Amino acid sequence: MAVANGSDAEAPAVTVTGTRTVAPANNSCTLATFDLPYITFYYNQKLLLYRTPAAGFPDAVARMTAALADALRVFYPLAGRIRQDADGALAVEGDQGAEVVEAEAEGVSVDDLAGGDCGQEAERVMQHLVPYTGVMNLEGLHRPLLAVQLTKLKDGLAVGCAFNHAVLDGTSTWHFMSSWAELCRAGGGAPSLLPMHDRALARSVRVRLELPASAEAHEKTDPNGPKKTLVARVFSFPEATVARIKAAANAALPPCAKPFSTFQSLGAHIWRAVSRARGLGPSDITAFAVFADCRSRLDPVLPPAYFGNLIQAVFTGVPAGMLLGGPPELAAGLLQKAIDEHDAAAVTRRLEEYEAAPKLFHYSDAGPNCVAVGSSPRFKVYDVDFGLGRPERVRSGGNNKFDGMVYLYPGRGGDGGIDVELALQAEPMQRLQKDHDFLLQPN
Known part of the structure; x- marks a missing residue:
């Protein structure tokens, strides 16, 4: 066939x-x-x-x-x-x-x-x-x-x-x-x-x-209508570039402040770049969602070997003018705060809310002008060796790629680089591909 x-x-x-x-x-x-x-x-x-x-x-x-x-x-x-x-x-x-x-x-x-x-x-x-x-x-x-x-x-x-x-x-x-x-x-x-x-x-x-x-039948109930045509691209950030992004986010922090993680720094970098590429106005709200692993957040904690879903979407939002007008540490700080506050009590509240009023979700429930991150550069995807050697490339398929969906994978070299697989509408993607501040390449 x-x-x-x-x-x-x-x-x-x-x-x-x-x-x-x-x-x-x-x-x-x-x-x-x-x-x-x-x-x-x-x-x-x-x-x-x-x-x-x-x-x-x-x-x-x-x-x-x-x-x-x-x-x-x-x-x-x-x-x-x-x-x-x-x-x-x-x-x-x-x-x-x-x-x-x-x-x-x-x-x-x-x-x-x-x-x-x-x-x-x-x-x-x-x-x-x-x-x-x-x-x-x-x-x-x-x-x-x-x-x-x-x-x-x-x-x-x-x-x-x-x-x-x-x-x-x-x-x-x-x-x-x-x-x-x-x-x-x-x-x-x-x-x-x-x-x-x-x-x-x-x-x-x-x-x-x-x-x-x-x-x-479910998609017809989405108040935002049919899905938009999207373009998917992979942006490979070498270890040195990831380090530059993290250093920039942490540069202005006082010595006693909790430093931003690689994920928080890179997530903020992506969020700001996508918001620029979308051409958002100062008052337009933009949301960031991360599907956080709750194994270590529960009380008692559960080990990585727990087989099933133990993730919850953690959200934060801000007007685009504030996000883009502020320094990198503002965006990274918003992510850090949202992630840190999602403790065992917050996880339980979310479960109880869902059990009290179960909902069938649409992608649009992620919020306006959303950037959502799934997968993790911590997953050892390039160690999946069937006796054929390491994979040459690991990618996601087309499912679950809504406007602003991001999958993060470790770089194949295993040296700290990160691959950013991103889905956007065509025009914002074209602008993003030319954004030297996002790519950190010379003009």
Whole structure:
């Protein structure tokens, strides 16, 4: 089956050559309150590109599929389906398995896709290297919660994954990916870090949800109307540039002040640049949201091995005139304050508010002129080695990329650089790409 790329044949075809199901033994788990807000998000998509001889593709697929079966025996929620009981509460049950798709795109090379700014044609190709584009998490009621596409490239292998976001967050995603790769290298066994599946440790409350009939039905209820056409780009900031941004944010702080972190400094830098690129007026409110990991914020804390969602969106907002007219430390200070104040009590209040009035979210709920950051440069995405070496590039798919959505990844070199994957409308993106203050390049 040939899959067209964009309009007609603007990019090389990706041809699906086979599909199978990989399943473990039957297990179940109830979704916690932390999980439920993501039921009307879309499957999270990750793409990893590996350079390997094309002749090794069948062996790689066989080893990766066998290791996936081993991984799913341990990470069993990814092999079930979402079920809703008569009271409207959600759980994951069953052993129907994950979907594995084999495909070919032998006219595409790794270098076509792994460059810093590969352009719109490469973006179109990449959307066909990850499964479940446009599939909302609520479809986990009848679809696999994990889908994997293994695509043979001219000189490599593309590993595209789609994870149901109502089942896991970024920390758990990369825990699973590193464990799957570890089992592939070892030829079986058990991963070195076992997942913790008791979601009652996070929150044991049954919440009734009234689910829409479909993604389309839910999107029609968005008061801000249909999604806008977006452009995605990757901006690679070397370690030296990241250090300059952090130093600039911290330069004016008094000696006794708490210094700004790399994330707070870079987040402020991005927020200000995107606000300039959007051409916001002085009184226009702009919001910043970070999906904060709450494992260390709970009391008692939960370890990184907790498998599920333990994130909450932390918001702050300010008029654009204040954001852009003030120094870098103003924006960084706003982020630091919002993040520091999101302690165990704040986490619990947010959970209680949701349980009292459950809501099906839209992207527009993030706020006006929003910049939202998901993923983290702390995730060791370039350590995911299936025996093929380190990935040449790690990217996100098109799902969950609304206007202003940012994914942060460590630079491939492992030297402290950070890749900023950003989605914006076309005109602001054009301005951002020419913004020397954002890129920190000479005029």
